[in-house]
Amino acid sequence: MPHESKVGLNHRNARTEEQKALMAKIEADGVCPFCAEHFKKYHPKPILRETDYWFVTTNMSPYEGTQHHFLLVYKPFHATLPEQVVREAQTDLFASIEWIMKTHHIMGGSFFMRFGDMKYTGSSVEHLHAHLIVGDVDAPDHQPVKVRLG
Ligand SMILES: [Zn+2]
Numbered sequence: 001m002p003h004e005s006k007v008g009l010n011h012r013n014a015r016t017e018e019q020k021a022l023m024a025k026i027e028a029d030g031v032c033p034f035c036a037e038h039f040k041k042y043h044p045k046p047i048l049r050e051t052d053y054w055f056v057t058t059n060m061s062p063y064e065g066t067q068h069h070f071l072l073v074y075k076p077f078h079a080t081l082p083e084q085v086v087r088e089a090q091t092d093l094f095a096s097i098e099w100i101m102k103t104h105h106i107m108g109g110s111f112f113m114r115f116g117d118m119k120y121t122g123s124s125v126e127h128l129h130a131h132l133i134v135g136d137v138d139a140p141d142h143q144p145v146k147v148r149l150g
Contacts, residue, residue: 008126010118034127053089067136109134122148
């Protein structure tokens with residue numbers, strides 16, 4: 001089976017057994033799990049904020065060493081490139097980051113968005129989405145968070 005599927009998943013980049021099992025189910029259903037009409041069905045975490053442009057939620061498999069791991073998933077349509085993001089959604093993305101920071105009292109973190117051909121990105125889902133992570137720096141055994149980005 002090829003690593004990249006017709007529904008925009010990259011199985012090679014799945015990290016946990018829970019993710020792998022969910023991806024197998026999505027593959028069988030033949031849909032993009034991050035498209036708005038499917039997202040709430042497949043995503044096991046609560047939607048914390050929903051605007052016209054973004055779902056704000058948490059990652060079902062947070063990166064090791066994170067205190068917080070949020071996802072911002074593009075909502076208007078299936079997009080894979082930043083150039084497809086409508087202007088209003090670009091503004092709303094930063095408003096959503098601000099909302100996360102205020103509601104979760106975040107003093108510092110990191111924000112990134114993979115895009116395009118998953119061969120280059122380390123992404124497991126092609127549909128455009130951003131990550132906001134905060135390292136659990138006060139944990140006694142904290143190690144720097146490692147992120148696969150290319
Ligand atoms: Zn999609």
